[in-house]
Amino acid sequence: MINKRRSAAVLIGLLTATALIGPPPAAADDETPEPPAEPPKVELVLDVSGSMRARDIDGRSRISVAQQAFNEVVDALPDETQLGIRVLGATYRGEDKKQGCRDTQQIVPVGPVDRTQAKAAVATLRPTGFTPVGLALRSAAQDLGTGSTARRIVLITDGEDTCAPPDPCQVARELAAQGTRLVVDTLGLAPDEKVRRQLLCIAGATGGTYTAAQSADELTGRIKQLVDRARDTYTATPTVVGGSAGCDGAPLLAPGVYSDREAFAEHRWYRVPMRPGQELRASVSVALDRPVNPDYGVLLRATTPDGRELVRGVDAGSGRTDVVSAGLRWSAAEEESPEPAPTGTQPARTVCLVVSNSFAPRPGTQVTPGMPVELTVDVVAASPAPDGPDLGRGWALLLLLTLAGLVTGLVAGLLTRWWVATWREN
Numbered sequence: 417m418i419n420k421r422r423s424a425a426v427l428i429g430l431l432t433a434t435a436l437i438g439p440p441p442a443a444a445d446d447e448t449p450e451p452p453a454e455p456p457k458v459e460l461v462l463d464v465s466g467s468m469r470a471r472d473i474d475g476r477s478r479i480s481v482a483q484q485a486f487n488e489v490v491d492a493l494p495d496e497t498q499l500g501i502r503v504l505g506a507t508y509r510g511e512d513k514k515q516g517c518r519d520t521q522q523i524v525p526v527g528p529v530d531r532t533q534a535k536a537a538v539a540t541l542r543p544t545g546f547t548p549v550g551l552a553l554r555s556a557a558q559d560l561g562t563g564s565t566a567r568r569i570v571l572i573t574d575g576e577d578t579c580a581p582p583d584p585c586q587v588a589r590e591l592a593a594q595g596t597r598l599v600v601d602t603l604g605l606a607p608d609e610k611v612r613r614q615l616l617c618i619a620g621a622t623g624g625t626y627t628a629a630q631s632a633d634e635l636t637g638r639i640k641q642l643v644d645r646a647r648d649t650y651t652a653t654p655t656v657v658g659g660s661a662g663c664d665g666a667p668l669l670a671p672g673v674y675s676d677r678e679a680f681a682e683h684r685w686y687r688v689p690m691r692p693g694q695e696l697r698a699s700v701s702v703a704l705d706r707p708v709n710p711d712y713g714v715l716l717r718a719t720t721p722d723g724r725e726l727v728r729g730v731d732a733g734s735g736r737t738d739v740v741s742a743g744l745r746w747s748a749a750e751e752e753s754p755e756p757a758p759t760g761t762q763p764a765r766t767v768c769l770v771v772s773n774s775f776a777p778r779p780g781t782q783v784t785p786g787m788p789v790e791l792t793v794d795v796v797a798a799s800p801a802p803d804g805p806d807l808g809r810g811w812a813l814l815l816l817l818t819l820a821g822l823v824t825g826l827v828a829g830l831l832t833r834w835w836v837a838t839w840r841e842n
Contacts, residue, residue: 454563454565455496455497455498456496456497456498456565456566456568457497457499457500457526457560457561457565457567457568458497458498458499458500458567458568458569458570458642458643459499459500459501459502459522459526459556459559459560459567459568459569459570460486460489460499460500460501460502460570460572460639461501461502461503461504461552461553461556461569461570461571461572462482462486462501462502462503462504462538462541462572462573463504463505463547463549463571463572463573463574463575463605464479464503464504464505464506464541464542464543464544464545465504465505465543465544465545465546465547465574465575465578466505466543466545467543467547467574467575467606468482468543468574468605469543470574470606472606473605473630473631473632473635474631474632476632477543478574478605478606479541479542479543481605481632481635482572482605482635483538483539483541484632484636485632485635485636485639486501486534486535486538486639487535487538487539488636488640489636489639489640489643490529490531490534490535491531492640493529493531493643494643494644497529497643498526498527498528498529499524499526499527499529499534499643500522500524500525500526500527500556500559500560501522501523501524501534501537501538502520502522502523502552502555502556502559503520503521503523503541503552504519504520504547504548504549504551504552505520505543505544505545505546505547505548506519506521506523506541506542506544506545507519507521507544507545508544508545508546509544509545510545513546513579516545516546516548516579517546517548517551517578517579518548518551519544519545519546519548520548520551520552520555522555522556522559523537523538524537525559526559526560526561546578546579547573547575547576547577547578547579548578548579549571549573549576549577549579549584549614549618550577550579550580550581550582550583550584550586550587551579551582552571553569553571553584553587553588553591553600553618554582554587554591556569557569557591557598560598562597563597565597566597566598566599567597567598567599568598568599568600568601568624568642568643568645569598569599569600569601570600570601570602570603570639570642570643571600571601571602571603571615571618572603572605572629572635572639573602573603573604573605573611573615574604574605574606574611575606575608575611576608576610576611576614577614584614584618585614585617585618585621585705585706586782588600588617588618588619588621588622589621589705589706589782589785590785591621591622592621592622592623592785592788593677593785598622599622599623599624600618600619600621600622600624601619601624601625601626601627601642602615602616602618602619602624602625602626602627603615603626603627603628603629603635603638603639604626604627604628604629605629605635607628607630612626612628617705617706620703620704620705620788621703621705621706621788622788623703623790625642654672654673654674654675654790655672655673655674655675656674656675656676657669657674657675657686657791658676659676659678659684659685659686659771660684660685660686661683661684661685662685663685663687663719663721663723663766663768663770664721666685666686666687666768667686667687668686668687668688668689668766669686669687669688669769669791669793670793671793671794671795672792672793673790673791673792673793674686674790674791674792674793675788675789675790675791676771676786676789676791677785677786677787677788677789678702678771678773678786678787678789679783679784679786679787680708680773680775680776680777680783681773681774681775681776682772682773682786683770683771683772684770684771684772684789685768685769685770686768686769686770686771686793687766687767687768687769688766688767688768688769688793688795689764689765689766689767690748690764690765690766690767690795691764691765692748692765693747693797693798694747694748694795694796694797694798695745695746695747695795695796695797695798696718696744696745696746696747696793696794696795697743697744697745697793697794697795697796698716698718698743698744698769698791698792698793698794699716699729699741699742699743699744699791699792700714700716700741700742700743700771700789700790700791700792701739701740701741701789701790702714702739702741702771702773702775702787702788702789703739703787703788703789703790704739704740704787705787705788706777706781706782706787707777707778707781708775708776708777708778708781709775709776709777709778711732712732712740712773712774712775712776713730713731713732713740713773713774714730714731714740714741714742714771714772714773714774715728715729715730715742715770715771715772715773715774716728716729716730716742716743716744716769716770716771716772717729717744717769717770717772718744718746718767718768718769718770719767719768719770720767720768721766721768726746726767727744727745727746728744729742729743729744730742740773746767747798748765748798769791769793771789771791773787775787
């Protein structure tokens, strides 16, 4: 009978705790058995428009430099990486812009690489037509498909899109907003400011990178780096989460990395469950994937559910950076009782995280979808600052100070006597 009563009490206690704490937090790494890991998938998208005939890279044409780079990358490709190649502006030689702006083809399907086939397909390319970058990006995303791991597009071009719509920057934002775990890295072959801004926008919208390649070695080395990065990091993708307009009802987050979208001048809330003796460490990064007015900032705050601020982290910029980040640390060590409850019975508490920004769009800037946000959350054992040396209290401290004073006076007197004696002799 006693055992039955104890079992019932334990069950009631567990149900009560569950009701008070609420639903379990979202986890970046689910504990359920994972399916076999997908191989890293990359698609190289090459601009073969007429401007690629220009001979301004090491005295060679841009297309020949790109072809050499492709051959070296294919030879060095890791066996587990699946590679596809798509081109734009490679076949239509006419003047009909409507037809020329549909000119994009996948010449090597995404999959295990047949190196001979891939190099032969690239070797036959000749600069021809228009530059439908936006359409090529959208098609490349379809080539790579969806799945549990990140996909990577590497775009190599020497000019801005000549076929918008669709605008390539807007296409990149749409792809990122779909949560397809797609990253677009861009490589620019021409020192043109308009091209640089467009490629920066495409890369920033998807969490990718932009690089200006001014030599064959630079282009080859950078493509190899990006393909290797796809192999090394394709499984480390943030979990998509949607922040709320207030702490009540905000998503519960377990330790991990999360991605979200935040509108201009918006506040987005999240919740993190904690126990006494734990420390919260959080950071946020907001990518500026479109033109904004200068003088802006990002604020990350930890608050109680009733709005009392616990700690904050802030970062500001003046228009010279593409990412703004802030971080914070907080623990409840000082708020704990002197005699904490036994392990396993300590009540959990909820800390609210608030991500705010002071960005303002420039005239004509697209405001939807929101800007990319990456939030990192970790909960660890509290690590308070070390205490200073304890000199004692009361009579013990008084005695120590008295002895120190006597010793100091004695040493000072001896040194003075020695100095006076030496001075008189000299």
